[in-house]
Amino acid sequence: xxxxxHSLLTPHSCGLCSAYSxxxxxxxxxxxxxxxxxxxxxxxxxxxxxxxxxxxxxLSLTILNNFEYTDGGVTDSLVKLLGPSDPALAAALVIAVPxxxxxxxxxxxxxxxxxxxxxxxxxxxxxxDSYTKPIAKTLANKFIQNYCKxxxxxxxxxxxxxxxxxxxxxxxxxxxxxxxxxxxxxHEYINEAQSSIQTEFGTVTNxxxxxxxxxxxxxxxxxxxxxxxxxxxxFIQWGYRLSKDSLDQSAENNCPIDITSSxxxxxxxxxxQMPGESLECLVRGPKSxxxxxxxxxxxxxxxxETCGRGLPSxxxxxxxxxxxxxxxxxxxxxVCSYYSGGYDVKVHERMDWDNDPTFSGIHMNTVQAELPxxxxxxxxxxxxxxxEEFADKLSIALCSFTTDLFESDTC
Numbered sequence: 001x002x003x004x005x006h007s008l009l010t011p012h013s014c015g016l017c018s019a020y021s022x023x024x025x026x027x028x029x030x031x032x033x034x035x036x037x038x039x040x041x042x043x044x045x046x047x048x049x050x051x052x053x054x055x056x057x058x059l060s061l062t063i064l065n066n067f068e069y070t071d072g073g074v075t076d077s078l079v080k081l082l083g084p085s086d087p088a089l090a091a092a093l094v095i096a097v098p099x100x101x102x103x104x105x106x107x108x109x110x111x112x113x114x115x116x117x118x119x120x121x122x123x124x125x126x127x128x129d130s131y132t133k134p135i136a137k138t139l140a141n142k143f144i145q146n147y148c149k150x151x152x153x154x155x156x157x158x159x160x161x162x163x164x165x166x167x168x169x170x171x172x173x174x175x176x177x178x179x180x181x182x183x184x185x186x187h188e189y190i191n192e193a194q195s196s197i198q199t200e201f202g203t204v205t206n207x208x209x210x211x212x213x214x215x216x217x218x219x220x221x222x223x224x225x226x227x228x229x230x231x232x233x234x235f236i237q238w239g240y241r242l243s244k245d246s247l248d249q250s251a252e253n254n255c256p257i258d259i260t261s262s263x264x265x266x267x268x269x270x271x272x273q274m275p276g277e278s279l280e281c282l283v284r285g286p287k288s289x290x291x292x293x294x295x296x297x298x299x300x301x302x303x304x305e306t307c308g309r310g311l312p313s314x315x316x317x318x319x320x321x322x323x324x325x326x327x328x329x330x331x332x333x334x335v336c337s338y339y340s341g342g343y344d345v346k347v348h349e350r351m352d353w354d355n356d357p358t359f360s361g362i363h364m365n366t367v368q369a370e371l372p373x374x375x376x377x378x379x380x381x382x383x384x385x386x387x388e389e390f391a392d393k394l395s396i397a398l399c400s401f402t403t404d405l406f407e408s409d410t411c
Contacts, residue, residue, distance in 0.1 A: 090150055
């Protein structure tokens with residue numbers, strides 16, 4: 001029969017437990033086996049930073065810096081930095097949108113998918129991440145409404161066919177001087193926002209003597225997910241620069257992640273060694289961003305009750321297992337894509353981002369979120385409302401995460 005029918009076998013029957021992938025309980029009954037993550041993170045409690053009763057009417061996103069280019073008497077804004085009019089009003093959050101732009105000026109040559117000079121063997125990506133720009137703006141405004149604090153927001157206004165801000169400069173700009181300048185400004189603006197947060201919120205030294213800024217860089221992306229299902233996957237893919245193989249729970253010595261990774265692995269080098277924390281639990285435990293958002297599902301106006309599930313999270317701990325499970329992955333080769341984090345979260349984990357790869361600066365924790373089509377597109381009738389609800393729930397998850405991590409008011 002099904003293993004679940006044997007979840008309460010008679011006493012003294014523990015010898016049968018392993019046959020049904022169960023384990024022996026304290027009363028010698030067979031119970032569902034705990035995963036490594038559940039065992040390690042069992043005592044973690046995810047505290048929620050509830051929205052405040054405050055008046056945000058005088059707060060808004062202000063343009064702090066704007067990289068423009070003028071051609072033929074027409075001036076285009078290529079990259080923007082928005083944030084609080086006064087640094088004292090800031091939230092300890094940097095939101096970056098590298099692929100949400102729509103501007104396609106003639107003065108920047110098109111990037112192509114298979115340029116032999118600039119593209120890697122797998123080719124270049126030139127499609128935009130639709131609706132990530134309005135979602136990021138809505139998220140920033142929800143922070144203002146819920147906490148009366150203003151995040152920093154960096155937007156690449158150029159379409160990805162002109163400049164890819166989440167790649168190294170060669171692949172990003174194809175040698176075009178204007179695109180290279182826009183790429184540089186995008187990353188300088190992220191660093192400018194990080195520096196402002198460092199000044200306002202300070203740093204903390206963890207148990208490994210690593211100094212890090214009290215704050216978080218949140219890199220917003222979108223993915224089609226049509227290898228999962230024809231209409232896309234429901235998962236938000238949370239990226240910490242940990243591959244599917246790194247998160248594979250079936251591999252020997254792969255849980256907790258901490259024992260197989262060096263102190264500089266992933267994008268939470270600083271967070272993982274804060275008192276009482278571990279990389280395992282921060283990435284897929286009860287306090288992880290994925291699980292914090294899961295706890296607020298479903299999205300009431302979305303057609304799918306499972307839209308927004310976190311991968312990884314406590315509910316879905318192993319991206320490799322999920323991405324090869326036909327329940328979720330309908331791809332013909334049986335292995336669906338998982339995006340573990342790109343250039344932005346790699347270089348901006350350190351304050352001296354431009355010293356890549358020989359970093360030596362202070363840390364700041366970073367995370368990438370790949371948003372599914374069910375959130376970004378929804379339907380024509382519900383799209384704006386879904387974006388509003390999603391941003392509201394995500395603002396609570398992000399604020400709660402940083403407040404818990406640093407045990408201080410970050411939003």
